[in-house]
Amino acid sequence: MNAIDVHGLVKRFGDKTVVDHVTMAVAEGEIVGFLGPNGSGKTTTIRIMCGLLTPDEGEGTVLGFNIRTDSLRIKREVGYMTQKFSFYEDLTIGENLEFVARLYRLKPVGEYVARTLEELGLTSRRDQLAGTLSGGWKQRLALAACIMHKPKLLLLDEPTAGVDPKARREFWDEIHRLASGGLTVLVSTHYMDEAERCHRISYISYGKMLATGTVAEVVRNAGLTTFIVEGPHLDRVAAALDGRPGVDQVAPFGATLHVVGSDRKKLEAALADVEKEHKGVTLTPGETSLEDVFIQFMSGSKDNMA
Amino acid sequence: MNSVFSFARLGALLIKEFIQMRRDRITFAMMLGVPLMQLVLFGFAINNDPKSLPTALVAISNDQYTRAMVSALQMTGYYHFDYVAQSATEAEALMAKGVVSFVVTIPADFARRVERGDNPQILIEADATDPSAASGAVSTLSKVASQALLRAQGMQATAAESARGQLQVVVHQRYNPEGVSQYNIVPGLLGVILQMTMVMMTAMALTRETERGTMENLLAMPSSPAEIMLGKVLPFLVVGAVQMVVVLVAAKLLFSVPFVGSLTLLLSAVLVFVLALVLLGYTISTMARSQMQAMQLTFFFFLPSIMLSGFMFPYRGMPGWAQVLGEIFPLTYFLRITRAVMLKGADFHAIGTEVGWLVLFVVVFAGTALLRFRRTLD
Numbered sequence: 001m002n003a004i005d006v007h008g009l010v011k012r013f014g015d016k017t018v019v020d021h022v023t024m025a026v027a028e029g030e031i032v033g034f035l036g037p038n039g040s041g042k043t044t045t046i047r048i049m050c051g052l053l054t055p056d057e058g059e060g061t062v063l064g065f066n067i068r069t070d071s072l073r074i075k076r077e078v079g080y081m082t083q084k085f086s087f088y089e090d091l092t093i094g095e096n097l098e099f100v101a102r103l104y105r106l107k108p109v110g111e112y113v114a115r116t117l118e119e120l121g122l123t124s125r126r127d128q129l130a131g132t133l134s135g136g137w138k139q140r141l142a143l144a145a146c147i148m149h150k151p152k153l154l155l156l157d158e159p160t161a162g163v164d165p166k167a168r169r170e171f172w173d174e175i176h177r178l179a180s181g182g183l184t185v186l187v188s189t190h191y192m193d194e195a196e197r198c199h200r201i202s203y204i205s206y207g208k209m210l211a212t213g214t215v216a217e218v219v220r221n222a223g224l225t226t227f228i229v230e231g232p233h234l235d236r237v238a239a240a241l242d243g244r245p246g247v248d249q250v251a252p253f254g255a256t257l258h259v260v261g262s263d264r265k266k267l268e269a270a271l272a273d274v275e276k277e278h279k280g281v282t283l284t285p286g287e288t289s290l291e292d293v294f295i296q297f298m299s300g301s302k303d304n305m306a
Numbered sequence: 307m308n309s310v311f312s313f314a315r316l317g318a319l320l321i322k323e324f325i326q327m328r329r330d331r332i333t334f335a336m337m338l339g340v341p342l343m344q345l346v347l348f349g350f351a352i353n354n355d356p357k358s359l360p361t362a363l364v365a366i367s368n369d370q371y372t373r374a375m376v377s378a379l380q381m382t383g384y385y386h387f388d389y390v391a392q393s394a395t396e397a398e399a400l401m402a403k404g405v406v407s408f409v410v411t412i413p414a415d416f417a418r419r420v421e422r423g424d425n426p427q428i429l430i431e432a433d434a435t436d437p438s439a440a441s442g443a444v445s446t447l448s449k450v451a452s453q454a455l456l457r458a459q460g461m462q463a464t465a466a467e468s469a470r471g472q473l474q475v476v477v478h479q480r481y482n483p484e485g486v487s488q489y490n491i492v493p494g495l496l497g498v499i500l501q502m503t504m505v506m507m508t509a510m511a512l513t514r515e516t517e518r519g520t521m522e523n524l525l526a527m528p529s530s531p532a533e534i535m536l537g538k539v540l541p542f543l544v545v546g547a548v549q550m551v552v553v554l555v556a557a558k559l560l561f562s563v564p565f566v567g568s569l570t571l572l573l574s575a576v577l578v579f580v581l582a583l584v585l586l587g588y589t590i591s592t593m594a595r596s597q598m599q600a601m602q603l604t605f606f607f608f609l610p611s612i613m614l615s616g617f618m619f620p621y622r623g624m625p626g627w628a629q630v631l632g633e634i635f636p637l638t639y640f641l642r643i644t645r646a647v648m649l650k651g652a653d654f655h656a657i658g659t660e661v662g663w664l665v666l667f668v669v670v671f672a673g674t675a676l677l678r679f680r681r682t683l684d
Contacts, residue, residue: 050526052683071681076528086523090329091322102318103527 003028003153003184004049006060006067011044011053018044020207021058026186026200028152031179033198034188037298041207042188043083046155049186050080063152076104079146083157085138089131093122093141096130097148104149112148120144136167143171147178154178156187160194172197192291203297210297215290222293224248225264227271229257231281237274244270249295260292315529319537327541337507341499341549345556349492359407362389362397366414371455375412375428378454385410397431407433420455489564492557493644494617497637499553500576501583501611504546508587509600511538517597522683531679535672538591539584546580566651572644575657578664579640585671586636592678611635616642639663 004026011019019041026032036042047053049062051071059066065073087096097113106112117123120140130141139159147154154175160168172194179185187198195201195215202212211218229237234257241250241259246266251258261267275281327334361379365372379385385408391397397409411429419426515521524534550573557563587604594600612618614632621632621641632638639660646652646660654661 047683052522052525054682054684072528072530075526078526080523080526082519082522082526084519084522086519086521088322088326088520089518090326095322095325099318099322100527102321103315103529105312105314 001028001064002026002061003030004060004062004186006049006062007058009045009048009055009058009060011041011048012056017207019048019055022204022207022209024202024209024212026184028184029179029182031175031185031187031197031199033195033201034186034204035190035195035201035294036188036204039206040204042204043157045204046080046157046186046188049074050078050155051075052080076149077151078153078155079149079151080155081142081146081157081159083161085130085142087130087138087142087145089129091130092127093117093130093133094126096141097145100145100148106149116144116148136163139163139167139171143174147183152182152184154183154185154187156185158188158190160189160191168194192289192294195290203294205297211293219288219290219293222262222288222296224260224262224288224292224296225267226286226288226292227259227267228284228286229259229271229281230255230284231278233278237278237281240274240277241270244273246270248299249292251295258286258292260288260296262296310530311532312530316533316536319529319533320540323537323541327545333507337503337545338548338552340503341553342556344499344502345492345495345553346560348495349557349561357383358386359384360388360405361385361408361410362391362400362406363387364391364394364397364409364411366412367417369417371417371420371426372412374454374457375416376410378457379410401431401433426455489561489649490645492553492561492563493648494641496550496553496557496576496644497579497615497640498612498617500546500549500580501637502608503549504542504580504583505587505590505607506601506604507545508539508542508584509590509594509604510597511588512591513594513597513600516595525681525683531676531681535585535588535675535679539581539588542584542587543577543580546584547577550576550580563648565648567647568653571654571657572647575640575643575647575661575664578661578668579636579643582636582664582667582671585668585675589671589675589678592675592680611637614638636664636667 002025004024006025007023009019009022009024010017022041022045024045034042034046044053048055049060049067051067051074054068059068061067062074063077065071065077067074088099091099094113094117097116098109101109101112113126114123117126122137122141122144130138133141143156143159156175160171163171168191175185175187176197187194189195198215200212200214201218203210203218211221213221229241231237234252234255238250238252238257241247241257246261246263246268247259247270248262249258249260251260259267259271261270271283275283363376365376376387380387387410389397389400389406391400391409394411397406397411400406401409409429409431411431413427413429416426416428418424512521515524529537558565586607590603590607591600594603610631614624614628615621615635615637616632617637621629621638624632643652643657643660643664646657650656
């Protein structure tokens with residue numbers, strides 16, 4: 001049984017279709033990265049899955065429970081970490097955890113809270129108001145609070161936004177540790193390095209699911225060709241390349257240019273022209289990165305935010 | 307596992323609310339300090355039966371009947387003769403300027419007409435721009451005047467007649483013999499103060515969660531609408547009970563308001579009233595999208611309820627349609643209950659209908675709130 005199995009989800013706000021026939025399956029124990037630009041419908045999709053929004057169309061199950069009729073059961077088995085810190089800033093760390101433990105009817109409350117604080121390394125700060133914590137600590141507190149009731153599925157909505165690299169690294173180590181214990185994780189993110197730490201990724205743009213699979217699969221299926229250009233006056237080379245047929249992306253990376261295109265023949269022709277015009281320029285075939293693929297997706301899909 | 311209602315989960319919500327309440331010091335102080343302040347301020351300031359109103363006298367002659375009349379009016383306590391005008395024009399100017407509330411004119415032929423028994427007349431002009439201020443003074447007039455006249459005549463008449471003429475001025479106002487405004491105002495203030503704080507605080511209950519972003523989390527966790535509602539309103543029931551005790555003790559100590567009826571009966575009625583108020587506030591908070599909107603909705607409700615409930619103006623003095631409108635406010639019923647129990651010593655039988663209405667409000671508000679509660683973020 002898949003932890004998440006939804007198909008044809010549609011959600012409209014007014015005349016705007018925010019989620020447009022999204023289908024997604026996540027196997028148990030899998031860590032799936034949910035990627036897409038701002039306003040692409042990631043949060044809405046996650047909210048539908050945990051019963052916070054009802055879809056206008058589409059069906060599905062989460063942990064075997066129907067998302068339309070069984071949202072209360074889903075809420076009990078799912079841990080949902082919101083994008084914005086949504087625990088009580090005027091309650092202490094300890095009081096927040098006690099509140100959550102009581103709502104999930106975890107007994108004895110004191111024991112659960114003490115163990116969670118211990119694991120977090122926050123025992124000494126239990127009487128500190130949650131609002132006074134730094135971003136990284138707030139995120140750790142939120143994660144601890146939503147795994148306290150031992151959920152089978154974790155839905156994380158941009159959990160590492162605004163968190164420093166070390167805290168992010170620790171966060172992901174924790175996610176992998178939890179997944180090895182059988183927990184399924186769906187995590188939305190903007191960071192490419194985080195996407196690469198997922199077993200699989202799904203890319204959504206303006207409500208539509210554009211790609212899904214392992215990182216390697218997504219890169220391969222995108223069918224992009226990348227060349228690395230080196231030589232003098234790369235700024236002029238970049239200006240010459242920009243806008244030529246076959247050239248989709250030109251991006252400087254240190255002392256090189258990454259030139260990406262979806263039509264290999266046209267791209268090679270364009271590069272050959274430029275090579276002739278600019279002396280001392282060398283071309284080498286390069287590896288297409290996940291980021292290149294995403295930029296391609298983003299420039300290719302039409303903006304529905306306007 | 308009971309998914310609809312669990313006392314453990316309600317307990318979690320209650321503890322959380324109490325902690326938040328305690329931590330929000332200013333609001334907490336407001337909830338206890340404001341009622342007391344309002345009581346003292348309004349209790350002393352509002353007076354529906356004002357006395358010693360400035361009066362101008364226009365008396366052309368200075369005979370004994372005129373003197374008797376003036377002193378009788380002064381004795382009522384309503385009139386205070388600050389000015390003796392030489393002419394009607396001068397007196398009229400004083401009133402136009404708002405210097406005096408009354409002008410008493412005693413015509414030159416007053417004494418002659420009295421002696422002849424020829425319908426003696428005096429003219430009292432009242433500044434009716436504030437009708438409630440003048441009403442008490444005017445209502446005592448005809449009686450006072452005729453009695454003063456009797457007495458003045460008695461002095462010259464036979465001994466038997468003079469004994470009969472020694473009449474006292476009696477102003478008869480039931481339940482409040484001295485006409486002390488505080489007796490009327492203070493029980494009403496209890497209701498108005500409770501309404502102010504209870505409705506406003508609970509009106510922001512859900513919008514505050516939404517604005518702070520904690521609503522999403524609360525909804526994502528297992529808690530039912532009924533648990534969230536009770537978790538939000540019950541703490542305020544406790545605050546309301548404390549406020550009530552504060553106001554009642556102050557009413558007794560500061561204003562010596564008589565307390566004729568049963569305390570238990572009053573307290574039970576107040577609890578029903580407070581429950582209706584907090585549920586009303588909660589209903590508002592299921593409708594408002596922001597705390598600002600909640601505030602506006604609350605004020606939209608406050609003004610008519612204070613105006614039309616009989617707190618500000620006599621209920622019976624309002625036109626029929628306004629009385630009907632007044633019936634939709636819990637405060638109207640509460641005012642009747644407190645005044646009846648505190649001043650008239652009414653028993654449950656006498657106020658049963660009013661309590662019944664309050665219970666109906668509780669049921670309607672709770673039902674509306676539960677129906678309106680959005681379990682999702684749609």
